[in-house]
Amino acid sequence: MPRMVYTNILKGALVESDYFRKLMQPNAVGKLGISPLVKVICALRQISHDIPSDLAEDMCDVSETTASLCLDEFCKAVESHFRAKYLQDPTDEDLIRTERQFARVGFPGCIGCVDCGGWEWKSCPKALQGVMIGKEGKPTLRMELICYLDMWIWAFQFGLPEGFNDLNILELSTFFNKILAGSFPTVKPSYTVSGIGIDWY
Known part of the structure; x- marks a missing residue:
């Protein structure tokens, strides 16, 4: 991870969470x-290496309880700090800019790329393996991802069973449900393909 990214994450955690703001205070025995x-x-490390808290005890020299608390507080702090910037629907300006970018590369009217993929779940509990095992024969989580040309990810759904195919995932997608309900996108570009004018949805 680049140092700048790590520093931004650390600053965000320090701003949002009292747990991270606590300086190294001595305990009853002075440690x-x-x-x-x-x-x-x-x-x-728990997130990137997909390890449970009891294994983080060896990697980070902290107790299992502390490792679990670190992960819990970290996730809350990151979501709270970065939600406004990174976890929001695109604005009208974003949609117009993106549509123009796609039009330049031959996809007029497009506002993003969607893909569904799988992620192997190495530490899947035994109780869930029957649901999570798919065609590969390994427990796998399915995900839906929507991003711009500049790799700005603005819709992400993760944790569906491997038995779901792309159509099942899109049916459950909150993003596509918003499109079908007519609440997204707020800007509906019109475009021309082979001389035929088409309105978005």
């Missing part, structure tokens, strides 16, 4: 507590 840096690293 210093865990620094915010270690807490964030512990949470990131």
